[in-house]
Amino acid sequence: MAWRGNLSKSIKELRFLFCQTSPASSHARDFVLKNYTDLKTKNPKLPILIRECSGVQPQIWARYDMGVERCVRLDGLTAEQINAKLEELDLSYGTDE
Numbered sequence: 001m002a003w004r005g006n007l008s009k010s011i012k013e014l015r016f017l018f019c020q021t022s023p024a025s026s027h028a029r030d031f032v033l034k035n036y037t038d039l040k041t042k043n044p045k046l047p048i049l050i051r052e053c054s055g056v057q058p059q060i061w062a063r064y065d066m067g068v069e070r071c072v073r074l075d076g077l078t079a080e081q082i083n084a085k086l087e088e089l090d091l092s093y094g095t096d097e
Contacts, residue, residue: 004039007090008046013063014039015049018074019056028058028074031082062089 007014016032018025032050040048058074060082070092072085 003087003090005042008043010090011062013047015061017051017056018058020052024075025058027078031079
């Protein structure tokens with residue numbers, strides 16, 4: 001997972017949104033609990049924001065240069081799938097979608 005150390009080269013801010021209690025957000029909560037330290041250690045200058053809101057659907061938002069933002073919904077995704085989506089966000093900047 002060498003790409004994790006390069007997140008701050010393309011992504012300027014990373015936001016995780018999820019509900020504190022809903023079952024739909026359980027995998028997103030677990031992912032943040034298990035991976036936040038590693039992501040922050042490898043990208044110390046990258047703002048990684050955790051936003052909890054009752055009833056919100058789990059999502060990751062990535063902000064790039066020039067205010068470009070991309071969102072990925074995390075409903076029903078496992079930790080491995082969330083990791084893959086995060087890698088896609090890192091690689092997707094500058095590509096046509």
